[in-house]
Amino acid sequence: MTEESRLVAGRYRLVEKVGGGAMGVVWRGRDESLDRVIAVKELLLHNGFDEVKTGEAKQRAMREARIAARLQHPHAITVFDVVEESDRPWLIMEYLPSKSLAEVLYESGPLPVADVVKIGRQLASALLAAHQAGIVHRDVKPGNVLLGEDGTVKITDFGISRAAGDVTVTATGEVAGTPGFFSPEVARGSDANAASDVFSLGATLYTAVEGTPPFGHSENAIALLYRVARGETVPPQQAGALTPILTRLLANDPEERPTTAEAFELLNDPALERGTAAGGGGSRRRVLIAALAAVVLIAATVLTVLLTRDGENPGNTAAPPTTQQPSTSPPNPAPPPAEQSTSNTPSPPSSPPSTSPAAVPLEQAIQDYYALIPGNLQAGYARLTDRFKQSRAQTFAKYEGFWRSMRAEVSGVAVSGQNTVSATITFIENGQTKSREHHVYTLVQSNGQWMIDSQSS
Secondary structure, eight states: OOGGGOEETTTEEEEEEEEEOSSEEEEEEEETTTTEEEEEEEEOOOTTOOHHHHHHHHHHHHHHHHHHTTOOOTTBOOEEEEEEETTEEEEEEEOOOEEEHHHHHHHHOSOOHHHHHHHHHHHHHHHHHHHHTTOOOSOOSGGGEEEETTSOEEEOOTTHHHHTTOSEEOTTSOEESOGGGSOHHHHTTOOOOHHHHHHHHHHHHHHHHHSSOTTOOOSOHHHHHHHHHTTOOOOOSSOGGGHHHHHHHTOSSGGGSOOHHHHHHHHTOTHHHHTOOOOOSOHHHHHHHHHHHHHHHHHHHHHHHHHHHTTOOHHHHSOOOOSSOOSSOOOOSSOOOGGGOOOOOOOOTTSOOOOOGGGSOHHHHHHHHHHTTTTTHHHHHHTBOHHHHHHTTOOHHHHHHHHTTEEEEEEEEEEEETTEEEEEEEEEETTEEEEEEEEEEEEEEETTEEEEEEEEO
């Protein structure tokens, strides 16, 4: 009897091999009791295990499969049954005519941002349901994301990788698994949890839009694992409006990542469809920002009326440009001329002297910013608006950690639109060129100084 006609557990007929990898072999099969098409996964336990460890791994696989079977969700492959035959576990699952995201990326390269957003929404909804049910996936990666022929996206293999001993460092120092999608804390030896699943979701979406994992590739799995443990991600270059969301999902500190529910909300932001999402804190943050904007608008209107009524020129009554840059003033929605600035927020003593924006071209403002780095990081950090910092979950500690051993050379600076300027930035670390990137910056005026409000590639 050939494998293709083999009957597993007296019920599940193997029809055709459709995939396989380090964890096992996947077959299209038929449930002869219910007369329906199924997927059958034959789990392959780790070759280096002795009899005791093999038995433990088998029991874990059976237990994790039963836990995964509790999850019923339109964007997760359903586990119907788990059986033991030939001394190893077999998973009986929903069959989806599909290709994995890994296969699609290998065949076609990076996907458009809009497509990746749609994939992310479906994956986040499945992970949210799983986490609410107390189920951790532990191995979110492109190979476990199925793209159906009808456009449906489903995630598979909940908990199975860890159960089967796939994510381990063997006694010979070889890494089994895919460390490029681990979270830093898992790479350092912590147990996987919902926060690490969120990181792996970010790493998967990053790979889909960039074409390479956030930690890059390496034939040396131990070296790659070391980079992951240190959280040495490469900033995304092609993610557009998805960039601030990826930055938050890939935060090195689990406490700084959004929860699964927040990740789902971020990916469902309608602004992503317009390519303008900033990756903020959700609906409550948007309501607050709208309210603050309304207050600022009303205050500005009242001030203008009062000044006009008194017969005074608003341009002559505003306070002169301050000599220091505030770190807490929000950017103006529509930047007024410098002499009409109404902000009275005190400036921190560490900020550099500023001049009127009218006297400083946009091109010079970008060059002045990078000239502060790394010699005066506090002043450089003060040149970023609160909106910019929030969109990237940027704290001064993270900013300082990145720039401490880095400097940047600016070239090709050019105005590219209203309050926008483009430039090529060469990052140099320890005297060696690390990367060269092209960015577009949007600047706003605050207290007589240009500040960076957004950055895109």
